[in-house]
Structure formats: structure tokens, C-alpha cells
Amino acid sequence: MEKYNLFQKVWRHHSVGLLDNGQTQLFVGRHLIHEVTSPQAFGMLREMNLPVRYPERTFATVDHIVPTDEVKEPYSDPLADAMIKELRENCAKTGVTFFDIDSGKQGIVHVVGPEQGLTQPGMTIACGDSHTSTHGAFGAIAFGVGTSQVRDLLATQTLALSPLKVRRIEVNGHLQPGVYAKDVILHIIRKLGVNGGTGYAYEYAGDVFDQFSMEERMTACNMSIEGGARVGYVNPDEKTFAYLNGKPYSPKHENWEKAVTVWSSFASDKGCDYEDIVLFNAADISPTVTWGINPSQAISVEEKIPDPRELTGAEASSAIEALDYMKLSAGSDIKGTAIDVAFIGSCTNGRISDLEEVASKLNGHKVKTGVKAIVVPGSQVVSKIAEEKGLDEIFKNAGFEWRNAGCSMCLAMNPDKLIGDQLCASSSNRNFKGRQGSPTGRTMLMSPLMVAAAAIRGEVADSREVFSN
């Protein structure tokens, strides 16, 4: 019998046919939208006089522009206010389900999809947002698209696409204590490069991914795009099914058994072909921190900031540019770099398990005076669970601000921004120049626990030392 990987199976299952230019017309079963990339698409649809073809397959939330300290509308920013109103109206007119602010379900689109059970194995999922790769944690083929493609999806539920090659990335062995999914993915990107994955889907596997919880798998898949891979996925297994069981949009009753059988059939066949296979040893991974202006510019917290003179070619020139921007000096310890802001949140690390892990260690610790530390839950569901468990109090007692759900300081399209050249220890996914709202603001990416360690020490610190007792 022919053997196929998950990507190939899902692709074939959703393929409508070939287009004139040789691309595939791919049916996208689940479409997620948010306020930043959808209004222009609805506008294009109106201009072309086209209806939304399958409104029941599109779900909307508002995340990027929502203030996390005020809930009341109108928002103080009139542009943000116009965007939420536009989305609300577009959804109401076309019959698209909208998880509005008062729904109790609002949040970052990549947190909301899985927790509502909208993300399931074997699906094709698209969203006008590059971190859509997150949903691959469930064994779905999920990818970010541009706004014209959001239009194509609304109008036809299909896209013109070319298939990807599949690279299997295995991380085997055991992670050291204090090393998290975030460190694993930063390590992978450091080794394979920010465009190492161009043209590829990454299939994550091995002992570490087998043992990871669904939320840890989401953290890793989330950052696939930072390695240039548009898609990242993990084959569905018992953990996937257990996570989905009972979620609001998961199949129910007699449909459940059938769904699990179909879902299982999408997993990559043993012995199937891959374009290539890359192996990592879990023991080589330490708590990791970025020092530069792209996510591959990362080192373990024990290392020294690289010296561009020891690098060659493009790596050297981009290191010079990065150190200049980051105001860091080559050859010094990354540990001890003073920070101004600490941000725990985003679609990478704003889930309940992230908050629980940090809260479990905070006892007796306080955020260093002068450091602004904020926790922004990934969704209202996450907020609610956290508050029921009293995590908000633990964070507040330790000196963190406890905010409402949204993207917040991940890209600062709302009022949460860095000021001047402030340096932020951040659990988000991008450290590009100006990413956190100030054109000279600086970002260091790390795991949530490392962010907390930095907040407490006021400088980059090894979480294993800070939380040793």
C-alpha cells in the first residue's frame, strides 16, 4: 500500500482540482478571521457583488486592537473603534459567527480556535494571520494567508495554492528541567534559520513532541513561520483527542467515535516519505533567549552574545545590525542584560498552562522596582480559568499587572507599547525592529518562566537559578 504523510493526505482530501497555472484549488474547511485583515476583504467582496459562500465555516474574533485595560466602547483610539465596529457589522450581515467582547469567548484567534474545539485533526484551516500554523498542533494543515486570499475564502471557501515539501523534525530524548516548548522551537529556528523552512511544512515528532501537552505543541507549531515554514504540525494522537473531547465545537455523541476514527487515519503512515528528516537531541537545549532582531538570533542563557567578527557573510552583517539596534555588546554574557518591561502573553505563550507554570513558581518573589510587568491572557476563557484558580491574585501580589485578553504588546496595535528604546523580555514570537510599538523598542524572546525570572531580577536571568527553591 502507498504510504503518505499527513500533509499529503489532508491536501488530497481537500483538493478541488488543478488550476490553469498548475496550482491546486484547495478547499479550506475552517476559516478564522479577525479585525485587521478582514475588513478590506469584505470590502472587495462588496465591490464584486459576491456573497459569503459558506458563512458557517468562518469564525471571527477581535484580538489585535482591543485595549487590555479598558472594556468600554467606544475605544479611545477611533481607528481601533472603527475596526471592531466594521468586523461586528460584516459578521452580522453575512452570518459569520463572531466571538464578540461580551461573548466570553473572545481572545487571540489562535488561542480561541483550539479552546472552542474549532481546530480539529485532518482539517484545512486558514486565517489572515501568519501564526495560523499554531493549529497544526492538532494535525491540521493550517496556514496564514493575505487579505486577497481572505476574500477568495469568503467567496469560494477555496484558495489557489502550491503543495509544500514536508520536513520531519524529530526531537528525541528528555528535556532538562526548566526547558520548555518555547526553548525547543527557538533552538530549532536558531539551527535551521529564519528561512530554512521556506517551501516546507514542518512535521514535528520524536520523544519530546510525543510527551508535550497540546498547549506545548501549539507553542512550537506557532513559531514554525518564524523559521520560514508556513505550516507546522504534529500527528494527532490520544492527547489530541482527549483535549478535544467535550469542547464546544467538538463532535458530540455518536459523531465522536466516527470523528476519532477519521482523525486517526490522517496521521502520517509509518515509513512514509519525507523531503528530509532533521534530528535534534533534547539534552542539547537550554533556556533560550534572543539577542537580535530576528528569532534565529538566539542563544542559551548561559552563552555570551555572539561576536560578529567570528561570523561570516550575511550572518555577520545582520549580527552587526542587530547588536547596534539592540544596544548589546558582543562577547558579554546575555545573563544580566537589564530589562525595562516584561510581557507574558500572545498566541505563543498566553495559554492557561503557561500562566499556571509561572504562577506556581512566583511564591515569595516580587517584580523588581522599575520594571513594568504585564500578564495578558490569550483569551477570555483563559482569563476565567486563571481567575477561578486565583492565578490573577498570585500575579498581582508579585507585582504584575493583570489584563484582559488580546494580542496586546506582541505587536502593540493597541495602547500597550514600549516607549523609546525600552527593552522587553517577552513571551511572544517576534523580535523585529519596532515590533512592540516603539520604532526603537527592543525585544528579547524567551519562555514565560524566563520572562518572569527577568521581571524579578530586572535583568535577563536563568529561571532555574531564580526559582531554585
Added chain:
Amino acid sequence: MPLEKISQVRGQAVNVPGDDIDTDRIIPARFMKCVTFDGLGEYLFHDVRYDSKGQPRDHSLNDPRFANASIMLSGTNFGCGSSREHAPQSLYRAGFRAIIAGNFAEIFFGNSINLGMPCVSISEDQRKQLAGIIEESPELDITINLLDSKIHASDHQFAFKLKDGARESLINGKWDPIDELLGKGEAIEEVAKLLIYK
């Protein structure tokens, strides 16, 4: 509506050097608060073109010699970062009709082709040469010819790479797939029916 058949792009070029120019650099996120793409051109490369007081900095896009450029030359991994079409849209609305770079991030590439804005790749040596030519004669019109897959800059020619599917869809006026997608209504419904999820 039939689309323009794009077999060449001709115009002045400007060099914006650097590798890994990401979408946040092309258009900072704070300018993406918009419900239409109109007016995005104004903010192209905003934070590298202007200082914190809004004063223009020394940047090729502020150089009057290149004010009419419609072709951009840059480094490798151009357009990495987000999937937001705001980046190619801001380039397009600032008057750019083609990009030449070492290579492109995938989503950016696709978004640009969908706008009818070819993104062609050339080697580092070629980029250096071309940058030299542009610097020497800023007013020179260069031609990106999709038919012979070469950039023509006065007497020089540079063979470029452009994915086959993309090249053909530009040349045949099929760079925006919407009509073809819409035409397959029944086939779409067939696939939808076979899925276990709604």
C-alpha cells in the same frame, strides 16, 4: 473582468539594501489600523525613513533622485514576517510594480503576485552590479521582462528566477485567481460534502 497581461515591468529603480527586511519594517503595525488599503503607500518603510520627530532620514526612499521609482531592489528573504497583505499593498500603493531581491518570503511572494506585482530573484553578484548601475544612473528605466526572464538595464542583462506558475499567471493575465476559483462551484460542493466537519 479580464486582468492585465503583465509581460514586462518598466521603470526607474531604487535600491533598499538589507537582508531579512520584514513586513513590520515595510509597514509598521501601528499604520495597519485601517478598514481599506487606501493611503497605505504613505507609510511605506516609515520608521526607517523618518526619525522620532518625523524628520526624513538619509534613506534611498527619501532621495529625490529615486522619487519616481516603481521597481525596488533589495536583499535576501525580503518580506519575511507576517502574512498581512498590508506590506505588498503599501509597496503597490506607493507606486511600486515589481520587486527584485535575493529571494522572498513565501506568503509575501504570493500576496504580491496576487496584486500583479512580480517578485523576481537574482544572485548577490547581480544585485551588486545592478545596484551600481542604479546608483550611477538613477533616471535609467530598467525593464523586467517576464518573457525572456531577464532584467534589462541599458546594455546589461541579468537572468532572474521567478516560479513558473507565477510567471505564467502574470503573463496570461491570471494573477488574481478569483474568477477561476468561482467558476468551480460544483466541484467545490463535491469536496465540501465529503468532509466530516462543517
